[in-house]
Amino acid sequence: MINWKVRFKNKNWILAFFAQVMIVAEMIIAGLNSTGLIHFQFTGAMQNSILTFANAVLVILSMLGIVQDPTTKGYGDSERALKYEEPK
Template identity: 75%
Template sequence: MINWKVRFKNRNWVIAFISQLMIVAEMVLSGLNTMGLIHFQLTDAIQSSILTFVNAVFVLLSMLGIVQDPTTKGYRDSDQALKYKEPK
């Protein structure tokens, strides 16, 4: 069973979860529009604006060190990774 409390404490998981929710929402809206159940369509201008905003947020989070490698503790590379000459 999934422990949701633990997952929501992990910033990496939350960021991935929110981005995936946005993708699912776009797919559902597009599908409902295709079936004629709703009359809402994401125009290229709206999609471009949303993509620009999301990219800006992720760039800012990356610059602040919030989006990190989930395989290491903290925000820096592990001692083992720092000694690599080439990826394993």
């Protein structure tokens, strides 16, 4: 069973979930369009605008320290990671 309360408290999971929902939505729209059920297509300009917006949001969140390493508690490195001379 999935513990949704815990997942929605994890900012990294929320960002990944949002990105995946957007990708699935685009795939559904493309599929419906190819079957003729709807008549809507993403233009190259629309896709670039969506990608640029998503990248800008992620960059801002990264600069604020909100996107963090999910293997550590809080926003800093673990005590063990601070002592690494090279990645394990």
